[in-house]
Amino acid sequence: MSKFYLQVIRQYCEPENREDRICIDDLPFQPLLLERLAAIGFIEIENRMITIEKVERVQRLLRIRKSLGVNLSGAAIIVELLERMEEMHDEIERQRQE
Numbered sequence: 001m002s003k004f005y006l007q008v009i010r011q012y013c014e015p016e017n018r019e020d021r022i023c024i025d026d027l028p029f030q031p032l033l034l035e036r037l038a039a040i041g042f043i044e045i046e047n048r049m050i051t052i053e054k055v056e057r058v059q060r061l062l063r064i065r066k067s068l069g070v071n072l073s074g075a076a077i078i079v080e081l082l083e084r085m086e087e088m089h090d091e092i093e094r095q096r097q098e
Contacts, residue, residue, distance in 0.1 A: 007042040008076065011075070020051055020052055020053075021050065021051055021052075022049065022050055022051075022055060023048055023049055024040060024045060024048050024049070024050055025048065027055060029051070029058060029062075033058075033072075034058065036072065037058065037061070037072065037089065040073060042057070042058075042061070042076045042079075042080075043057060043058060057079060060079055060082075061075045061076060061079050062075075064078050064079060074085070
């Protein structure tokens, strides 16, 4: 009978500002998924850290992907369009109040 050993290596991420950045290893997402999203320009990862704002953006992308059954690129486009629509709506509201 062969014996197999499992070696677990965990990289430690030292946050510059603990309040607004999280190590990607501490998130409930696969790091590979986050790296793919960074590769298409959807999020930015610096020193294996991501901002809280981007975590919420990824959560939104995954909800859209699950509910609509679209691929990552399609979900990313939908999230970006929704964000633009929200910005435009906020701008219209600001102009109405002036």
